[in-house]
Amino acid sequence: MAFLLCACGRDEYRIHGRVVSNELEGVKVFLVPVGHGERENVDSVLIHNHEFEFRGNRHWMCTVRLIAHERAKGQDLLVATEPGDIYVTIGPNSTGGGTPQNDSLQVWKDLTMEHNRIYGGLYDEGRKEEAKVVHAEYLRRTREMALALGEESIAGKFLIEHFPLPQE
Secondary structure (H helix, E strand, O other): OHHHHHHHOOEEEEEEEEEOOOOOOOOOEEEOOOOOOOHHHHEEEEEOOOOOEEEEEEOEEEEEEEEEHHHHOOEEEEEOOEEEEEEEEEEEOOEEOHHHHHHHHHHHHHHHHHHHHHHHHHHHOOHHHHHHHHHHHHHHHHHHHHHHHHHOOHHHHHHHHHHHHHOO
């Protein structure tokens, strides 16, 4: 019996969440699978003392998000529900990590935000050729990260699907 309990827990993910806004006590937060029958597989919990937690054994890409009328108080966050302890903070700039794929997703999120800032600035200034170079480098780095994670990983598969490798 003890062996079965240990074996079951090995594949379990645990998302330990916290929120930075004092206004979110008792608000519902959702774990929404990306591309896997979103409506029928959504999980939700209430925030209590700035914290929330999700647990499960289904491994897929998900978004942690606040209920619709509170979304302005916390940025949605992509997480890979891989086995282990995942730590997320929901706020104006939500962050996540704690497991290898989620650590990589945070690096990619930071890269994406920096890309958007630089690319948008160059584009708005009319420096479109420089913006194209910045975007090409972003795509290269994203694809490199996807390959390093591997097609069999949740995050690698997600990145490859959204940023397909160029055909040779």
